[in-house]
Amino acid sequence: MGRGDLTNEQWHRLEPHLPLAGLRGGRWASHRKVINGILFRERTGIPWRDLPRRFGKWKTVYERHRRWSADGTWERILQAVQADADAEGRIDWSMVGVDSTSCRAHQHAAGARRKAPRVPKKRSTPRQHRPDEGLGRSRGGLTSKIHLASEGGRKPLALLVTPGQWGDAPQLIPVLERIRVARQGEGRPRTRPGHPSADKAYSSRRIRSYLRRRHIKHTIPEPKDQRTNRRRRGSRGGRPAGFDKELYKRRNEVERTINRLKAFRAVATRYDKRAYVFHGTVTLAAIHLWLRT
Template sequence: MGRGDLSDEEWARLEPHLPRSAGRGGRWRCHRRVINGILFRQRTGVPWRDLPSRFGKWKTVHDRHRRWSADGTWERILRAVQADADAEGLIDWSMVSVDSTSCRAHQHAAGARSRPPRVPGRRSMPDRRGLGRSRGGLTCKIHLAGEGGRRPLAFVITPGQWGDAPQLIPVLEQIRVPRPAGGHPRTRPDHLGGDKAYSSRRNRRYLRRRQIKHTIPEPKDQRANRQRRGSRGGRPTGFDREIYRRRNEVERTINRLKIFRAVATRYDERAYVFHGTVTVASIRLWLRT
């Protein structure tokens, strides 16, 4: 076992959730060796062609990662691993925080066409690159919801210039932790924390409708606008400084994700492949529980 490979304990937790066959009567090559190759590329950020020979053919490793990113296999594995952790009581639902981080796109990620022809099995996106141009160049943004144990519950990939507030609802809609005993998956945290970038009437109305307690500071301009409107502006928003201190947990979650060089710097051309890259990094963090 090389440095960074799956340990026997991690493999025992992951293996039951992996696909059993490749379809058309074929069989997958050794999952463990291929996934270790994917993790090696995640950790180091090397080009796929430069993978060490101990992981087998680089194209096999690359194609499996691309295919599982396109058909949602990585997402299903992530939710299955989260369900196992929830069944053991290892998810801290008492405080879920949201935040975002920008990822600079490498020049190798900037060559894809913005609207390529539709390919069966791939995700439907208006711009399949998911890149935005800013002063720093091409970037994308990861909008993340993390639980109290500093592990990702859900995330959304957008171009780098997109704001944080409009992505709060899409991120929360992605939280779906299945219950092994049956029933509806858990989708609602006990409390939500976020910085003032997520403060908006639409977001607060959504959280109240779902009966999610939240601690989000109100910016000065929004406070002044509410006071100017008098009774029509509504009641002041509640804010607890002690609870707000726990928002650093999602920032530490982002730091743990960006230990993977292929997440900190985006090398994937397509947004769905980079989404799979972030999903694999999230799975690894959950396996280390």
């Protein structure tokens, strides 16, 4: 076992949720060796062709990652690992932080063809396939943005990749709606966070109305200009937004989650041309964070 490879304990947690080998007409290479190769590339950020020989053919490792990113296999594995953690009581639902981070795109990440992905008939296009490829141009050049929700234990619950110039507030609702932790046995998956927290960028009437409609208590500070406008309107401005300073101190948890994700160099800097491949890269990094416990 090399540095950064899956430990035996992590492999035992992950193996039951992997697709069965040999269903595509041929014998697959070892899942463990291939996944270790994908993690090595994510951790170091090297080109696929430069993978060490101990992981096998680089093309096999890349194609496995690309295929599982395209059909949503990584997302299903993430949900399964989260379900195991929830059954063991390892998810802290008391505070769910929402935030975003920008990732500079490498020059090799640009230039993807503007062509719709091939999707089998009678199936909708997976949401990780984006026509804009999740790339946007801002002051820093080509960037992508990762929006995520994390639980109190500094592990991601849901994530979303958008172009770098997109705002934060419009993505809070889509991120929260992606939280879906299945329960062991009977019962619907858990989709409602315990207590979301976010910074001033997420303060808006639409977001507060959405959370109120779902009976979700939240901690989002109100910017000074919004307070001034509300007071100026008098009784028509509505009630002041509730805010707990002590609970807001836990906002650092989501920022520390982002730091743990961006410890993977292929997440901190985007090298993937396709948005769905980069989404799979970030999802696998999130899976590894869950396996560490």
